[in-house]
Amino acid sequence: MNILSLFLIGIAMSTDAFAAAIGKGIAMRKPTLKQALKIGVLFGVVEAITPMLGWLLGKAAAQIISEYDHWIALILLSLLGIHMIKEGLSSNDDEDDEVDPTQQPFIKLFLTSIATSIDAMAVGVGMAFLDVNIYVVAMIIGCSTFVAVTVGVMIGRYAGHIIGRYAEIVGGFVLIGVGMGIAAEHVGLLG
Template identity: 90%
Template sequence: MFLIGLAMSTDAFAAAIGKGIAMRKPTVKQALKIGILFGVVEAITPMLGWLLGKAAAQIISEYDHWVALVLLSLLGLHMIKEGLSSDDDQDSEVDPTQQPFIKLFLTSIATSIDAMAVGVGMAFLDVNILLVAVIIGCSTFAAVTVGVIIGRYAGHVIGRYAEVVGGVVLIGVGVGIAAEHVGLLQ
């Protein structure tokens, strides 16, 4: 179960690095808030998948990677557009409370769709889904918090185009999820 938790948190970790880069100078408090959001969403989705059960297993596993690709690509493209805009506000620090909550929420959902499919699979095994959900949520919380902080330091190196790089990272995560599910990455 611990390995499943780690595996489910990798997409969110990569997205968090991109988010930390885009935020430029996130504080530990901000990283913790984002980590909590991602951790809670990532803990809820396997329970939802578990509730969907066998009937929905094929539907979820058929489309989860495409939904993640579209959501992450749209968010990434928006970040690239914002990063390339000539707005003078680009050099100011960004607080997640100033960021549209919906962007963070959609990113957390996009990176947790695969956990829903895992939850569906768990419905056919003799496992405690609440324990699995807690492990996945805690792993994701830790990974995202660390990812945002890593992005903070990478953002200092990248400078003005940090949000562009963050957008490219989000698109890359989406492409990676889709490529893995269609068998291009094994």
């Protein structure tokens, strides 16, 4: 897997957190950069840890299904992508009704960060079947999420929930594309 694919995965994994951050930013009254950075760090760290956990799970199963690894990666990434597109197209705006997240208990922000990082764990499972350095993948995903969440909180009250939906839809298509690229590379269609 090339470095461009890794960065695309990092960006795709951060889009759901970005969408959530926009929702948080909408709910906040004049968020400060310090507040946005704190939320960004929390989401980035959680998003960096979850692919490593998924990778460990995938490595445990890798010996059993290594013959089909590229198809598993394609299926996992495609299912995640389809789910993200579906979520982006849904009109569920329950998060917009929340109060200022910096005044919520830490546990609520933490649980939100976990909820937006489940897809990164599934990506980690898929990475276990490929020849990639999971620490580099985790760092890219974590840094992308940190930046996306920080920016999302800051622009949330200005941009509204529409950008969040589009970001998640684009992220879903990116994941499907990366999965197709992995499968094409392994069956000899790409270099």
